[in-house]
Amino acid sequence: MSPSVAAARTAHCVAQTAARFTTRLTTGLRSASLGALAAACLLAAPAQAQEQVLNLYSARHYQTDEALYGDFTKATGIRINRVDADDAGILARLKSEGSASPADVILLVDAARLWRAEQDGLFQPVKSATLESRIPAALRSKDDGSGSQWFGFSKRARVIVYNKSALAKTEVATYESLADPKLKGKVCTRSGSHPYNLSLFASMVEHLGAEKGEAWLQGVKNNMARDPKGGDTDQIKAVASGECQVALSNSYYVARMMRSSNPDDRAAMEKVAIVFPDQQSYGTHTNIAGGAVAKHAPHRAAAVRFLEYLAGDDAQRYFANGNNEWPTVAGVKAANPALEALGSFKADELPVSVIGANQGKVQQMLDRVGYK
Numbered sequence: 001m002s003p004s005v006a007a008a009r010t011a012h013c014v015a016q017t018a019a020r021f022t023t024r025l026t027t028g029l030r031s032a033s034l035g036a037l038a039a040a041c042l043l044a045a046p047a048q049a050q051e052q053v054l055n056l057y058s059a060r061h062y063q064t065d066e067a068l069y070g071d072f073t074k075a076t077g078i079r080i081n082r083v084d085a086d087d088a089g090i091l092a093r094l095k096s097e098g099s100a101s102p103a104d105v106i107l108l109v110d111a112a113r114l115w116r117a118e119q120d121g122l123f124q125p126v127k128s129a130t131l132e133s134r135i136p137a138a139l140r141s142k143d144d145g146s147g148s149q150w151f152g153f154s155k156r157a158r159v160i161v162y163n164k165s166a167l168a169k170t171e172v173a174t175y176e177s178l179a180d181p182k183l184k185g186k187v188c189t190r191s192g193s194h195p196y197n198l199s200l201f202a203s204m205v206e207h208l209g210a211e212k213g214e215a216w217l218q219g220v221k222n223n224m225a226r227d228p229k230g231g232d233t234d235q236i237k238a239v240a241s242g243e244c245q246v247a248l249s250n251s252y253y254v255a256r257m258m259r260s261s262n263p264d265d266r267a268a269m270e271k272v273a274i275v276f277p278d279q280q281s282y283g284t285h286t287n288i289a290g291g292a293v294a295k296h297a298p299h300r301a302a303a304v305r306f307l308e309y310l311a312g313d314d315a316q317r318y319f320a321n322g323n324n325e326w327p328t329v330a331g332v333k334a335a336n337p338a339l340e341a342l343g344s345f346k347a348d349e350l351p352v353s354v355i356g357a358n359q360g361k362v363q364q365m366l367d368r369v370g371y372k
Helices: 003-018 027-049 065-076 087-100 111-119 129-134 195-208 210-222 232-241 251-259 263-271 300-310 313-323 337-342 352-369
Strands: 053-058 079-084 105-108 151-163 246-250 272-275 286-294
Touching: 053 087, 053 300, 065 079, 065 300, 065 313, 087 105, 087 111, 105 111, 105 300, 111 195, 111 286, 111 352, 129 300, 151 195, 151 232, 151 251, 151 300, 151 313, 195 210, 195 246, 195 352, 210 352, 232 246, 232 251, 232 263, 232 272, 246 251, 251 263, 251 337, 263 272, 286 300, 300 313
Parallel strands: 053 079, 053 105
Antiparallel strands: 105 286, 151 246, 151 272, 151 286
């Protein structure tokens, strides 16, 4: 801990403790009392620094992750304090807290948001032989010599879901097809500004160019069966029910419904099929969930240990078996029949930095075309 940080925390400790005492003290007694409190806080500081704790800010809203965190605590003795919010909420909180932030590790579910946080100086570099050897270079931020600032731990694909009785696979084989006038009144999506869509749209604008990209967004919006709403599971169910005939979804939502014991989910999956779009061109858009050490992490060693744990075989299998995501570590074998049933595909290799840099431009396009 740096001297300035230690001094700030001691002052905070003194102020908090002094507030518990009455102010009916003489000036001399008050000065002596505050001196004693400062000494007590300084003596307590080493014990606090040794506390086995990790403060986690997480945008992963998956109930199955509880076991993942529990296993880390069992293996290391490090207790996890977790704050849950979406990507945007977490980044706003980090900016607001500044150097006083208690956050150690940040988990986000969108590569472009990881990139943006790096650009905003919210992370710190990590030099780890374990992470460098296990996480592919394309799935972590560039290392300027001091280490990478974020690492991808699981992958998901942005697939097209369609109603098998209403459409043929060839009619929805590309993302571009979603803007085809033939699909007028047949498309449904969640909000265009949601990170899952925003990153896809940013990649499309890169591939098509700004003018054609905006025209494509207008075409998709014109083909809507109803206003964007709900999550990806809602889009799948809307396709199955006939509310619309084609939608976008992350792959793990599809796999989750395939594995569901709910009869209604199973019935819905009987009516739909999926496409990995653009297999004859640039490939299917993929995204990652990843993690980083917060810039002002008070428990840096525990934070790095947690990231290394997420790159381990057990955690990687857990991402696959527990939440139906693909591991980022090569050679890790999962036992998930739904992922196996989805099959392999050609992934778009557009750099994360390009997708991140395009998002502001895309949001302006969404506003112009009225894509909510």
